[in-house]
Amino acid sequence: TPKTSASCSPAPESPLSSTEESVNGLAGDPLASQSSGLKPLSEDPSGGESQPGTPLPLPGHSGLSIQEMVAMSPELDTYAITKKVKEVLTDNNLGQRLFGETILGLTQGSVSDLLARPKPWHKLSLKGREPFVRMQLWLQDPHSVEKLMDMKRLEKKAYMKRRLSSLSDGHSVDAGLVGPDYVQGSQSPGQQQLKKPRVVLGPEEKEALKKAYQQKPYPSPKTIEELASQLNLKTSTVINWFHNYRSRIRRELFIEEIQAAGGVGPGSEGGSPSLRGSKSGEGDSCDGTESEGTVETRQGLGIGLEDHRGSCKDHDMEAESEAGGSNNSPAQLDCTSGLAGPGSSCGQGGLGLFSLTEASSSSSASSTNIPASGPARNPRDNNLRKKKAANLNNIIHRLEKAASKEDPSEWEF
DNA sequence: TGAAAGTCAATATC
């Protein structure tokens, strides 16, 4: 895999982060201890005893793998969890890199993305839920912050040590902070040359791609070719751009929905919802029309965790425009479950760690999601609205077109 | 098999 270089980032590659890993390791050790040589945060296998009364299997005692825990987990309020994690990290001056590598087995960029744009639980695959379960467990651990602080200290110490020794050797080890294997100087010249330079799209190119997207979120191979040649890009770049853009727009819209619906969101109390009913999830109709009134019936209560991802691939746009569809009933926060960790305040959306989030939503369709009016909160909101509008127009257009063609094979979906 | 999901890691920005 390409992840080879990042040494310290143990992570994804690390056997620990995968199937075999037991929850015992969650308190951080697993990942970091491998490559960095740092000692695990805690020798305590419990990684954090769960609180009495917590409906979760006890980490450290259960012997459950993280996958098993994910599978058993009730619906979690991803938004509330990330909010809480951000709060704890900020309050304690802990970085995303350390947190990601130690607790989640993810790189800094992934952590940033995850924290900033969490997807709703019901839209996550089992794998995608894993980091949230880890975060939940971390929040539950009364010593989580302490442990991470220790880790930070150890890292610093190790860094200083390396620095000192390198100074005496006469070369820099700055890159070594991240991990032993990632020292640039340690790569052979040949290896460095193998690296592909990163493509950076210019503003005009992005603009053009966005326009193309608004016209056709799922361009045909021919369109892709044309775009690529017009913009002087590789077709794979154009393809990747569309994939990434679709996927990211979806998440953006979800976040916007959260914030728009019910005042949940950054700065607001009440936690959030695992927005439901969006996209191909359960209630969607695949014909491009919103299944109004579709009420989420999977009140999973944590059990039906099957992945209900969309089955109407080509109709994403609906999803986008209705993302978050339903209502976001605030998760039921369980302040008794031990979340009340450092800096916690139960009122806000508390994460009900492993407590069941209300299978919210009842009134789903309320959300149409394109806030038709109302002052835009900021330029970004405006952009999102425009995107949504464009998406809807596109859907309508495609539907009209489809309807006008008798032969389904001619349909452009 | 193609699209979505998930992630990395380079780079940009704060």
Added chain:
DNA sequence: GATATTGACTTTCA
């Protein structure tokens, strides 16, 4: 220096 963004890639899934 930490965090955010994003092009590319791998894995998962329908």
